[in-house]
Amino acid sequence: MTSPLTYDAVIFDLGGVLVDWDPxxxxxxxxxxxxxxxxxxxxxxxxxxxxxxxxxxxxxxxxxxxxxxxxxxxxxxxxxxxxxxxxxFRGEIEGAVDVLESLAAQGMPLYALSNFPAEKFDAFVASFPFMRHFRDVIVSGREGLTKPDLRIFELAVNRFGVTPQRTLYIDDRAENVAAAVAIGFRGHHFTGPEGLAKLF
CATH class of the missing domain: 1.10.150 (DNA polymerase; domain 1)
Structure with missing residues (x-):
């Protein structure tokens, strides 16, 4: 089992990882x-x-x-x-939020990178208390860039001040994980809380 000390920072996607979103x-x-x-x-x-x-x-x-x-x-x-x-939104994905809460308690630097409409984001933040754990969040609708465009991952490197090789990126879409890995991030394709918990 990998220790969280292996990573200097962790970046989470939101929908499909920490919250159940589906139209x-x-x-x-x-x-x-x-x-x-x-x-x-x-x-x-x-x-x-x-x-x-x-x-x-x-x-x-x-x-x-x-x-x-x-x-x-x-x-x-x-x-x-x-x-x-x-x-x-049908609430938190509990096991995944448990991992987030555990990492936050350990002092791990946490960030979020999400494809999300800009005008809906503030209400989302107000609805989910776990958002307080993120030091910074990149919202695609505010940047005019969407995953898996490599430029949004490059923006994350610069804005968050992270080293990709020492940073874990978590997303439920394989193409987004592949894009993150392409510029050096360590990636995890989220398919459920159990697999995520095994990383730490």
Whole structure:
């Protein structure tokens, strides 16, 4: 088992690592159990590519106006992506937050690097007390850069003042971990709290 002293710092992703985020938490009720229609909506209307634009700095007002013009018959469902945003979070991923809390108690320098819409971030911070443990956070929507763009990881090196080879980066998306590793970070592809706990 690796000691946390092996690392000089740890950088966490947020959604999918420390919190359970999924738009399906809102849309399952709206689609009344029609999983096929729900998945079609999230792949063709409020798609991952569209959401990435929100993560990259596009405002919800602009993003939703574009989609509503393209899919006027889905206007009410598109609107739910905004008003339903808080309900897309189903709480902490407890085992992972336990690891974060343990590292914080040991004095480990902790940071976060997240693809996240800028205008929604302050409310998120207010909702999750574990955010107090981070010395700094890079939010993609504020920087106009999204993972896995290598430039956002280079920004993390410079802003956090960390040495990649001595820093662990944790993310639930393999492509983001690969990008971090490409510039020298030690990476962990998060698939559950148990695997994360074994690192420390």
């Amino acid at each position: 399906r938490h809102v849309y399952r009720d709206l689609f009344e159990g029609n999983d096929w229609a729900l998945e079609a909506f999230l792949s063709e209307v409020c798609s991952p590519d569209w959401h990435t634009k929100l993560d990259g700095g596009m405002s919800f007002a602009e993003g939703m106006a574009v989609l509503t013009a393209e899919h006027p018959h889905c206007a009410a469902l598109i609107d739910a992506y905004d008003w339903g945003w808080p309900q897309m």
